[in-house]
Amino acid sequence: AQSVTQLDSQVPVFEEAPVELRCNYSSSVSVYLFWYVQYPNQGLQLLLKYLSGSTLVKGINGFEAEFNKSQTSFHLRKPSVHISDTAEYFCAVSLNDMRFGAGTRLTVKP
């Protein structure tokens, strides 16, 4: 069975600084990988996904992630964060059903 580990439960960062949210997965077969964002009192919104092809995936709001098969990682990055990026971020892996990590709370401070 597949599973996801998000290595940081909270990441505080100052505005305009770069950020990396870490995600490791485990699976015995090839899987699809996703990052979702959840703003307060809202549903989850897809940031980006990796299905196949280029290992560097670009998503919305300036986020990108890199699939690393040898390290079984799918870390999310943004070169310069804004206050509005403050939210909960979830990494997920899908084969038949979607398995989510526990989430990383990104707090961007002025």
Place this chain on the structure above:
Amino acid sequence: DTGVSQDPRHKITKRGQNVTFRCDPISEHNRLYWYRQTLGQGPEFLTYFQNEAQLEKSRLLSDRFSAERPKGSFSTLEIQRTEQGDSAMYLCASSPRPDPYEQYFGPGTRLTVT
């Protein structure tokens, strides 16, 4: 396209009561998913439908839980004899036929069992 909608947004009930939640997916999305999310955790998969057929159910979906999608459009999730441990956010998502992996989530129904 109005997105996935869920009703009610909040539900407070007493232990032992039955509750039913509704999810309206994006029109023409043939897949519909239910998840449960507890505080500080990511969503946990409960079940999914392809059209009206329920194709997969998680072990989390005990006998007290039942989900239906009778006409392949909206879906209901019923919890019978609620317990305090059922308190959570219940999320619904839908995905289109060409891209089943792109799930669109609703705002969720927050259930509090007292």
